[in-house]
Amino acid sequence: MPAPDSAVPFLSLRHVHKSYPDHQATIWRPRRRIILEDLSFDLERGSILGILGESGSGKSTLARLILGLEKPDSGQILFEGQEGGAWRAGHRGRISVVFQDYSSSVNPGFRVADIIAEGLAAGAQPRSAWLSEIPALMARVQVPPELAGRLPHQLSGGQLQRVCIARALASKPDFIVFDEAISSLDLPIQARILTLLREIRGNMSYIFITHDIQMATLLCDQILLLRHGKVAALLSTKSGLGQSASPYLRQLLASTVIFHSNFEAAAETASPVPQ
Numbered sequence: 001m002p003a004p005d006s007a008v009p010f011l012s013l014r015h016v017h018k019s020y021p022d023h024q025a026t027i028w029r030p031r032r033r034i035i036l037e038d039l040s041f042d043l044e045r046g047s048i049l050g051i052l053g054e055s056g057s058g059k060s061t062l063a064r065l066i067l068g069l070e071k072p073d074s075g076q077i078l079f080e081g082q083e084g085g086a087w088r089a090g091h092r093g094r095i096s097v098v099f100q101d102y103s104s105s106v107n108p109g110f111r112v113a114d115i116i117a118e119g120l121a122a123g124a125q126p127r128s129a130w131l132s133e134i135p136a137l138m139a140r141v142q143v144p145p146e147l148a149g150r151l152p153h154q155l156s157g158g159q160l161q162r163v164c165i166a167r168a169l170a171s172k173p174d175f176i177v178f179d180e181a182i183s184s185l186d187l188p189i190q191a192r193i194l195t196l197l198r199e200i201r202g203n204m205s206y207i208f209i210t211h212d213i214q215m216a217t218l219l220c221d222q223i224l225l226l227r228h229g230k231v232a233a234l235l236s237t238k239s240g241l242g243q244s245a246s247p248y249l250r251q252l253l254a255s256t257v258i259f260h261s262n263f264e265a266a267a268e269t270a271s272p273v274p275q
């Protein structure tokens with residue numbers, strides 16, 4: 001396989017539009033509701049992009065388009081300069097996803113080792129390597145080896161979401177989409193998983209969808225603010241979000257000030273034992 005051209009962004013969206021049928025359409029109202037409108041941005045290899053926006057702004061729709069689960073009405077989604085469908089077909093297992101609802105994203109009859117094996121099956125490694133890979137992946141996400149034989153309902157939410165992260169890592173992806181992946185966990189567990197995601201990032205690119213500007217700031221290199229399906233702002237977290245002139249961002253920052261101090265405390269006091 002030729003080495004990737006570093007001048008070409010890992011992911012590029014060009015003028016992407018997406019609409020859905022409007023079930024409340026009338027003769028006066030359009031029959032389709034625009035969800036994403038003229039969306040363009042790049043994600044560089046190895047960088048982490050946070051996608052923020054209020055509920056219904058189109059974040060999960062965007063994730064489904066990037067993952068190829070749905071098609072845009074128009075516009076292009078390119079991986080390494082190649083059309084998304086063709087790229088995915090030639091790069092099996094190189095994109096992973098971790099969803100918010102960890103309990104429904106696993107088979108309740110599968111044990112931890114089986115769940116991780118699903119991810120290995122999506123990758124290119126031979127079956128003979130799986131036996132050593134499963135404990136290695138569990139160690140990478142800090143799940144103790146003695147949990148390998150447990151069923152999902154015998155794990156805590158934090159442990160199960162770590163198993164889902166191990167499954168996502170198993171195919172050796174270049175890119176992982178986290179769609180509200182840690183939002184439903186307790187604050188100290190969120191803090192620990194966020195630290196873990198930073199530690200394991202290596203050369204991977206992430207898209208990290210969240211409502212929480214604090215989490216996005218701690219993890220991401222850039223933040224894309226979606227508003228009514230459009231890019232309201234694209235900001236670097238290194239230059240300090242507080243300097244941003246965006247009134248929408250200032251509003252978001254103001255609403256997370258109280259949470260901020262709680263999060264810092266939670267990160268400091270989080271138990272070293274995986275929850």
Ligand SMILES: Nc1ncnc2c1ncn2[C@@H]1O[C@H](COP(=O)(O)OP(=O)(O)OP(=O)(O)O)[C@@H](O)[C@H]1O
Nearest residue numbers: 020021035053054055056057058059060061062211
């Ligand atoms: N398959 C669908 N058919 C029709 N409308 C849809 C469909 N999927 C999503 N929508 C609508 O598209 C809009 C954007 O939804 P989406 O889930 O992408 O928003 P979101 O920003 O992820 O919201 P949240 O933060 O609440 O998860 C919503 O109004 C939703 O009702």
